[in-house]
Amino acid sequence: MGGQICPPLIMENKANFRSGFVSIIGRPNTGKSTLMNRILGEDLSITSPKPQTTRYAIKGIWNTLDHQVIFIDTPGYLKPRYEMQERMARYISESFKDVDLLLFMTQIQSFPTDYDLEVLDLIKNLKCPVIAVFNKIDLVEEIDRDYFIQKLPPVVERSHFISARLGIGIEELKQSIIYYIPYHEPYYDEDQLSDLPMRFFAKELIREAIFHLFEEEIPYATAVLIENYKETPQKVIVDAVIWVERQSQKPIIIGKGGANLKRIREYAQTRLSEFLDFPVDIHLFVKINPNWRKKPLALKELGFE
Ligand SMILES: Nc1nc2c(ncn2[C@@H]2O[C@H](COP(=O)(O)OP(=O)(O)OP(=O)(O)O)[C@@H](O)[C@H]2O)c(=O)[nH]1
Ligand SMILES: [Mg+2]
Structure with a gap:
């Protein structure tokens, strides 16, 4: 190489x-x-x-x-x-x-x-x-x-x-x-669709699910971290953590008997497996990280340098 x-x-x-x-x-x-x-x-x-x-x-x-x-x-x-x-x-x-x-x-x-x-x-x-x-x-x-x-x-x-x-x-x-595009040899492999790794798309699809399923502040108060992204011969396994800012937001995300979390998981799982054309299992965990939007360290962990 x-x-x-x-x-x-x-x-x-x-x-x-x-x-x-x-x-x-x-x-x-x-x-x-x-x-x-x-x-x-x-x-x-x-x-x-x-x-x-x-x-x-x-x-x-x-x-x-x-x-x-x-x-x-x-x-x-x-x-x-x-x-x-x-x-x-x-x-x-x-x-x-x-x-x-x-x-x-x-x-x-x-x-x-x-x-x-x-x-x-x-x-x-x-x-x-x-x-x-x-x-x-x-x-x-x-x-x-x-x-x-x-x-x-x-x-x-x-x-x-x-x-x-x-x-x-x-x-x-x-x-x-x-x-307007100049004559130049390709910058990336020609079978590549993005420069981003798959775990990034997993995270983004979970965020998209949250944007579609919740109103008002919730989508803006949440962040998603992929803790584990594993490819096995049978399926892709993703462990993700959803951060919320306040204690009161956690039960909203989880929903009655876990109903909301299930909807987020199913939405993201379906979209990601369509995108990869491969079976996907997503596991979600919810954690409170008070005021993460204002914390430089938390933002760094999310990839905002
Ligand atoms: N009617 C109509 N709606 C559109 C059109 N293009 C996009 N939308 C809708 O506009 C909304 C915003 O689209 P996005 O593509 O997320 O907009 P964006 O500019 O990327 O937004 P940010 O990422 O928040 O900056 C979505 O609900 C789209 O479906 C269009 O041509 N016509
Ligand atoms: Mg956009």
Whole structure:
């Protein structure tokens, strides 16, 4: 291992190959993760109707014979209120660096909000090209495209009007994205969908279950840690701990006779085994970690450096 993998013949064939990085940014809940999943054709990044579903910058890799585009799906930008949000904000600005293209994502039915304007202000002096993506066009009757386009700063080179959920306008957007990707050999293995390990997806699917099954504060007050991820010939075994912030949240997560915990487990188990195409057993434990969102050590354990 560790030697040169590509023989020269393959490199020659790849003279016209394009590869590069695209960051998707925008306020929470506009459909960034839905768009990335739509382009990849896989539910890689978790989505939910609640804002701030994505907590980490998630790389998704779109491979074809001619190109490899690495998307960075970022958490929706919010003003930092907690230590965690501050780290998320840092993540987002990190994700602007060294990308070949930025997708500024918003939703058409409420553009521009103050958040949109803040994000646009953040990127107005960037060196890399920016495409504006107006999502959720399925929710409006008519679109006066010029009205929206004239509100964008000059750094935005193109605009697309799409529905990530219904798959409208996606082909044209893909073409625009490729236009900005430079000629370069692939950065990752071409059969790879992400740079993240499987235990990360296990964790994210448990979080997605919590986002879908609980209202209000609970999804934001919980974190998931994978303590053990084991692949056996028969199945994958995952032991995960769900952190809650307060004593009172523990019975809510567990539910009557363990009913809620069972629903989380079944949801995540089904999704993960679909994703892996392999049987999965998930075991869940609930622990109280008071105010973990404000604790640097706890956040470090969750992977927020
Ligand atoms: N009607 C409609 N809903 C959409 C569309 N795209 C996404 N959604 C919904 O919008 C909600 C938010 O989508 P996400 O993809 O999680 O949004 P996000 O921008 O990644 O959100 P954060 O990770 O919280 O920043 C989900 O309920 C999606 O199903 C669309 O084109 N039309
Ligand atoms: Mg997201």
